[in-house]
Amino acid sequence: MRIDRQHALALDAADPLREFADRFLPAPGDVVAYLDGNSLGRPTTAIADRLDQLVRTEWAGRLIRGWTDRGDGGGENDSGGGGEGWMDLPEAVGDELGAVCLGAGPGTTVIADSTTVNFYKCVRAAVRLRPDRTRLLTDPAHFPTNRYVLEGIAGELGLELVWADGADAVREALDERTAVVALGHVDYRTGAVADLPGLTTAAHDVGALVVWDLCHSVGVLEPAVESAGVDFAVGCTYKFLGAGPGSPAFCYVALEHHRFLDQPIWGWLGREDPFEMAQGYVPAPGIRRMISGTPSVPGILAVREAVALAAEAGLPQIRAKAAALGDLATSVARQRLEPLGLQVVSPADGALRGGQVSLARADARDLCGALLSRGVITDFRTPDILRLGLSPLPTTFGEVFDALVLLESLAG
Numbered sequence: 001m002r003i004d005r006q007h008a009l010a011l012d013a014a015d016p017l018r019e020f021a022d023r024f025l026p027a028p029g030d031v032v033a034y035l036d037g038n039s040l041g042r043p044t045t046a047i048a049d050r051l052d053q054l055v056r057t058e059w060a061g062r063l064i065r066g067w068t069d070r071g072d073g074g075g076e077n078d079s080g081g082g083g084e085g086w087m088d089l090p091e092a093v094g095d096e097l098g099a100v101c102l103g104a105g106p107g108t109t110v111i112a113d114s115t116t117v118n119f120y121k122c123v124r125a126a127v128r129l130r131p132d133r134t135r136l137l138t139d140p141a142h143f144p145t146n147r148y149v150l151e152g153i154a155g156e157l158g159l160e161l162v163w164a165d166g167a168d169a170v171r172e173a174l175d176e177r178t179a180v181v182a183l184g185h186v187d188y189r190t191g192a193v194a195d196l197p198g199l200t201t202a203a204h205d206v207g208a209l210v211v212w213d214l215c216h217s218v219g220v221l222e223p224a225v226e227s228a229g230v231d232f233a234v235g236c237t238y239k240f241l242g243a244g245p246g247s248p249a250f251c252y253v254a255l256e257h258h259r260f261l262d263q264p265i266w267g268w269l270g271r272e273d274p275f276e277m278a279q280g281y282v283p284a285p286g287i288r289r290m291i292s293g294t295p296s297v298p299g300i301l302a303v304r305e306a307v308a309l310a311a312e313a314g315l316p317q318i319r320a321k322a323a324a325l326g327d328l329a330t331s332v333a334r335q336r337l338e339p340l341g342l343q344v345v346s347p348a349d350g351a352l353r354g355g356q357v358s359l360a361r362a363d364a365r366d367l368c369g370a371l372l373s374r375g376v377i378t379d380f381r382t383p384d385i386l387r388l389g390l391s392p393l394p395t396t397f398g399e400v401f402d403a404l405v406l407l408e409s410l411a412g
């Protein structure tokens with residue numbers, strides 16, 4: 001049966017999360033469909049209000065005291081005022097994100113820096129935990145920043161960087177020379193979900209450690225890092241979580257590694273008693289040592305709001321809607337777009353797909369541009385992929401259907 005618009009609208013009517021779309025600021029009038037929430041999520045009114053409050057009340061009202069004022073009169077410049085010190089936010093909001101989005105226990109996650117910087121720190125820290133090993137292992141499909149960082153680390157430390165194309169090749173390449181395996185949970189081009197628990201176990205079987213990039217899974221999938229035994233994980237908060245352009249990333253390190261955890265950027269805020277300004281670096285206890293410099297307070301507060309929204313909606317429900325949006329996009333694309341040569345390159349099974357559906361055709365870049373000029377925002381990834389980002393909370397089934405029908409008219 002050919003899927004029509006009524007079917008998409010019926011899915012919206014039955015969607016248990018449909019009211020969450022109203023939590024977002026309205027899309028600009030020229031946007032018909034926003035299918036790029038996997039690159040930059042849309043802003044919520046809660047984030048806008050929280051940032052307004054931060055500036056007008058907390059920053060303006062507390063000034064420098066905001067950093068350390070915990071209301072107990074004990075912090076640097078403490079006014080005895082009340083509230084949480086900004087200095088505590090990386091760990092406090094890290095715990096919140098870890099619990100809601102990662103399946104991580106308290107004290108294992110911090111919000112800091114960018115994914116790129118956290119990835120560098122984690123890989124270097126992991127290598128230091130495997131000092132007698134000589135190899136880094138990754139997949140050529142890994143996101144570019146991670147490939148470049150790995151190349152840099154390999155050059156810096158004189159390690160061999162081994163490329164293994166796909167999960168089977170990764171398993172085959174693993175041996176006792178492997179110090180660290182670094183992989184992405186969701187392929188940024190195809191949306192395919194990697195076997196995170198299985199590959200983590202395979203790495204551990206040869207004594208290697210894993211660093212997972214969760215950029216395309218946080219806020220839409222449930223990576224369950226702790227039960228999978230993941231050693232290190234990093235990811236950004238501006239995609240499905242929607243904490244805003246350049247919002248800070250997160251970094252997870254399994255508790256068992258904290259004792260000997262040694263990351264390479266020894267900044268003052270990752271030190272024990274930073275305001276002592278003492279000579280010599282002594283790492284702070286626990287996950288705090290993954291921090292280097294001053295945290296972004298607006299960014300972390302936006303992450304807190306985004307995580308609270310995800311918690312309210314529920315990750316299992318978010319994940320189910322991502323799968324349903326992807327199923328609709330896949331079915332419509334098969335009926336209307338594959339006959340025109342636009343191939344669905346994402347997994348058909350929603351359980352094996354992240355929050356996107358990707359289509360391939362040689363002129364994908366032009367199609368993406370043509371959609372954009374008609375108010376449908378998607379994105380293009382080289383060489384021939386048109387990505388439809390299906391961010392579950394703000395995106396409607398009707399929006400997805402309309403975008404694909406427009407694409408049909410442009411692709412014919």
Ligand SMILES: Cc1ncc(COP(=O)(O)O)c(C=O)c1O
Nearest residue numbers: 114115116143145188213215236
């Ligand atoms: C999988 C993945 N890793 C890393 C990054 C880069 O993160 P950042 O530029 O925030 O460091 C991105 C997106 O930009 C990404 O999709």
Ligand SMILES: Nc1c(O)cccc1C(=O)C[C@H](N)C(=O)O
Nearest residue numbers: 038039040143188189215239381
């Ligand atoms: N991080 C981005 C940026 O700073 C500018 C434009 C796009 C992005 C992205 O997030 C790209 C995204 N990581 C991707 O999957 O390709």
